[in-house]
Amino acid sequence: MANLLLEPFLRPAVAIFTGALLSLVWIKNFYNFKIERFLKLGAFFTIMALSLVIYILRDRGIFGIILYPAGDTVLNCSIAYLITFSILKREGLISDILNNSIVTKIGTLSYSIYLWQQLFIIPRDSLSSWSGYFTFPINLLAIAGVAWLSYHCFEKPFLKLKTKFSLI
Secondary structure, eight states: OTTTTTHHHHHHHHHHHHHHHHHHHHHTTGGGOOGGGGOOHHHHHHHHHHHHHHHHHHHHTTTHHHHHHHHHHHHHHHHHHHHHHHHHOOSSHHHHHHTSHHHHHHHHHHHHHHHHHHHHOOOTTSSOTTTTTSOTTHHHHHHHHHHHHHIIIIIHHHHHHHHHHOOO
16 A cells, blocks of 8 residues: 555655755745744744654554654654754754754764764674674774764865865
């Protein structure tokens, strides 16, 4: 049934569609929409809690008749709101957390972490002979080390080349 509804395509595509639509509405200011009046800290935490509840209920199959067709759309809109809040609110608790030096360093290394994490996150009971060596917290330290090396040895030099050969 899921294949008849194009679910394998639509489920990830709805996230892209939601982001594209909301970026047009908020960034290009269609219909004179003023998002700033909706950016309240209470709404931020309410939407975060609602997203968590929807995710847990959907994952466990509770309220499937409602959450299966609409749960992803609600989650995508919630994520878009949380990202917008984090970008536009330059002061306050959320901004302080996101601008923390440790979080900023993790953000700088995030692409390298994304590239290398799969090598070190090995299920404990897997058949791999490496699974005993890369258990928590050693796997996180290995990811951090390799990501740092990757960033400084590959990404930074290529970013310098990018600026050197950039036309603008």
